[in-house]
Amino acid sequence: MGVSYIPVARAGELTPGGMKEVDLGGRPVLLAFVEGKYFAFSRQCPHEEADLKSAGQLLGGGKIRCNNHSYCYDLASGECTLPRGAAPLTVLPAEERGEEICIRLEW
């Protein structure tokens, strides 16, 4: 059992509304800075596997819309909010630790 904080960006590196691609254990992840909060999530839309780097549009309230089919996801919980009940987006906890933005992985 353990906890790992994996640094993925420097504080201030992302401008508001910005996204950064990172690789975590070989899987593509996006880090977004929205309304003062950091969110990390899988780059792949769970609906039809669109690349959220190009198809994703960050919305207010910590949400992202995949412009491929307008599916919307809550970036904190991963829940699909439109349409409700569809497969969730894989999300990971991101937090500021000093000068770094880290993904917290606990197992």
Next chain:
Amino acid sequence: MAYDLIVRGGRIVDGSGLPSYVADVGVKDGKIAEVGRLKESAARTLDANGLAVAPGFIDHHTHLDAQMLWDPYGTCEPQHGVTTVVMGNCGLALAPIKNGDEDAIVKSFVRVEAIPRHALEQGVKWNWHSYGEYLDNFEGKVGINVGGLVGHIAVRHNVMGEDAVERKAAGAEVQKMRGLVLEAMEGGALGMSTNRNERHMREDGKPVASRLADDEELFALCDVLGERNAGAIETILGRNKIEHFEFYHELARRTQRPVLWQSLQHRWVEPNLWREQLAAVEPIFKAGYQAYGLSHTVPLVRHFTLKDCQVFDEFPVWKNLMFLPVEVRRQALADPATRAKLRADLADPRPTNFHRRWDILKVEKTARPENQKYNDKSIEELGKLRHQDPLDAFLDLSLEEDLNTIFWNANNGGDWKAMGEILRSPYVLVGTSDAGAHVQFGADFGYGTILLGLWVRERQVMSLEQAVHKLTFHIASIFGLQDRGLLRPGYAADMAIFDPNTVGAHEPEWANDYPAGSKRLVQRADGMHYTVVNGQVIHQDGRMTGDLPGQVLRGPLYRRQRAAA
């Protein structure tokens, strides 16, 4: 020459479902002239010794409305033995259209069917208004036969403009829509399609127009078909639950037309829903009406290793492990305390898409020669062979192979027995290829070759004759396709000639053949040697011949009018 073409010595699987037999097929003027032992000569002879000769397959669920305008073969349909496609499904069609509504239709196609906008903008010229004029575009220009359903979305926009995505229709507007549906049917539509799926939105996030229709409007439009005894009604209503079947019953009862609903699949997370759906639909047929469920033949399969694995993302501990650096992940997977957490994570009873069944997940390909004995074994079987708990066997094998063991999972369509019952049901229409849609996310042109290869040859869930019937005459009958779907004298000479021992489909692969340089996924076939359309070979062993013998297959109202004239 007595014949234009003779197909010699093949096993005739004639589409009726009756037992196959060996015979020759003689073709004259695009039609089957004779089936039997033929001594006469022909301009061309195909040796079908050892091959099956079937009616050309009919792909009834496509979104090739746009693609057929620039790709006369609707590739990769002919490579899989398809000789006829039905367009205009799920409420989406490119007609009837009035000037100014084009972008509203494009917005719907782009989002619902995931067709690249620039491909539609470059490939669709909009030189029509009515549905009949749209079909006219294909006359003499296609390699396979095309027919289509008039789409509720286009009809609604035509009458209501952008209000179509904002509000209910007024009575006068519904009457105008009824007129457009009738005009489309008289122009050759094979029926009508509608869409109430709450997940289907336009590019701008607004619901597709047909979602705003109430029952009164929907029934009024479908009544046009009922009043004239013509056409099929194809629906995607997002209503798969048992409580929704009263609606299908009512629609089928009042129109007495074939109603198609989506969809019926085996899913491990709802493993009995398909059985309940079939039980719910049976009374509709028993009462004398038709409400067919659409089902797919392609299992939703994921191949994965524990180096790159999304299968367990719904389980927090598993998910976090799969994002750790591989060396840390390897250590964690070997740790007994972590294993206890992984076990507890899977035992959490909340609903998930992953089925959590070790008898379904299996070893597809081991990395080490000494482990080959585990290939194709379920994880449950693996545990027994290794005298271990399944989870430990799963993780230990993977660790022994440096996380390179390839595993196999199917959330949908993975239960052979269930799939057999679904595919055999007389109330089920096989095929939801969605050809022409979702072109960068999948390619299921091969639903027919997969039926013949995977479900008939490998899993033996039905006979070859039953399967061919499902792909041909069953469909032709429901859509009112005259003279199609059987290998009988007088029928159109549409044929799929294949090797039952090798027929199958490849995994999809990328191609750059869409307008404006768009890429898309295509799918090759195995064992499909010839595809014949109206007596001409259009496809031979993976290559298209360049001939364009396809016809526009217009529906019964058009044919009646022509006959009367």
